[in-house]
Amino acid sequence: MKKVYMLFYLIFLELRKASSGVKYFAEVDVTDNCNLRCKHCYHFKGKEEFKRKEVSVDIWKKRFNELYKTGVRFILLVGGEPALRNDVLMLADKIFPFIYVITNGTIKIPRNFNHLLFVSLDGMEEINDSIRGKDVFSKVINNYSGDKRVAINMTITTSNYKDLEDVVNVAKENGFRGVVCNICASGTDVEIPLFIKKNERKMIIEELKRVKTLYPNDFLLSKRMIKWYENPDHRGSCYWGDEVLHFDVSWNRRRCFGNNADCSNCGCLAGSMQNPLKRVLSPREMMKLV
Ligand code: SF4
Numbered sequence: 001m002k003k004v005y006m007l008f009y010l011i012f013l014e015l016r017k018a019s020s021g022v023k024y025f026a027e028v029d030v031t032d033n034c035n036l037r038c039k040h041c042y043h044f045k046g047k048e049e050f051k052r053k054e055v056s057v058d059i060w061k062k063r064f065n066e067l068y069k070t071g072v073r074f075i076l077l078v079g080g081e082p083a084l085r086n087d088v089l090m091l092a093d094k095i096f097p098f099i100y101v102i103t104n105g106t107i108k109i110p111r112n113f114n115h116l117l118f119v120s121l122d123g124m125e126e127i128n129d130s131i132r133g134k135d136v137f138s139k140v141i142n143n144y145s146g147d148k149r150v151a152i153n154m155t156i157t158t159s160n161y162k163d164l165e166d167v168v169n170v171a172k173e174n175g176f177r178g179v180v181c182n183i184c185a186s187g188t189d190v191e192i193p194l195f196i197k198k199n200e201r202k203m204i205i206e207e208l209k210r211v212k213t214l215y216p217n218d219f220l221l222s223k224r225m226i227k228w229y230e231n232p233d234h235r236g237s238c239y240w241g242d243e244v245l246h247f248d249v250s251w252n253r254r255r256c257f258g259n260n261a262d263c264s265n266c267g268c269l270a271g272s273m274q275n276p277l278k279r280v281l282s283p284r285e286m287m288k289l290v
Pocket residue numbers: 034035036037038040041042043044079080081103104
């Protein structure tokens with residue numbers, strides 16, 4: 001029932017935005033800190049240490065209330081690792097009706113936080129842990145197995161794309177909603193072999209299409225989203241970049257995740273989702289990701 005309500009509410013907000021310009025979706029870094037140091041991380045850019053003072057919950061309350069007053073009803077909480085600030089997540093839960101979180105899955109988010117969690121796994125255990133760190137795969141499964149809030153979020157690299165089908169099966173076995181993916185396409189200071197260069201896209205796209213054909217209900221990229229990845233140059237036309245509000249921890253505005261997004265070679269899941277009204281055209285995928 002919540003999903004149907006959310007769907008109609010989303011359509012209402014989108015129509016309101018079209019008529020009055022009120023933006024209703026915000027993406028916010030709730031912390032600059034993280035307990036992992038993944039090899040492909042755009043946030044840390046290869047730095048070992050990035051310990052920053054956390055923002056107090058009172059300041060978050062003020063910021064969130066201001067966002068709500070301006071019309072924001074959907075919020076995506078990212079970082080760093082947002083589960084380091086479960087207090088901020090629970091605060092957001094009191095203010096915003098619809099929340100998504102992107103988390104590395106190694107720190108539990110309380111069960112009464114009833115929102116969609118994009119939990120990262122970048123392949124089966126061996127590859128995932130070589131990118132994300134020792135024992136991360138097993139921690140994620142131990143923390144979230146059977147949790148219906150979870151959609152697995154895989155960052156596709158040249159080293160892990162052949163694991164996609166197996167990850168879809170892991171999601172099925174553990175009762176998750178399914179699997180989505182980003183393409184690791186831009187960033188700085190990271191191990192170059194992980195990146196998908198423009199001329200390597202074709203083999204990745206073929207794999208996405210193959211897995212979609214085999215698991216249409218569990219691999220949650222719609223055909224339209226795969227097409228976004230197939231044609232990666234989105235300079236000048238991106239719903240996520242233009243119609244969504246983006247904030248870093250210091251409350252500076254930006255256009256996308258981090259500050260180094262390359263719109264000429266986009267691999268962002270958020271970008272691939274495009275306008276929510278168009279997502280309605282892929283109801284199977286949309287209903288699992290609201
Ligand atoms: S979990 Fe996320 S924020 Fe933390 S190092 Fe990995 S990619 Fe970066």
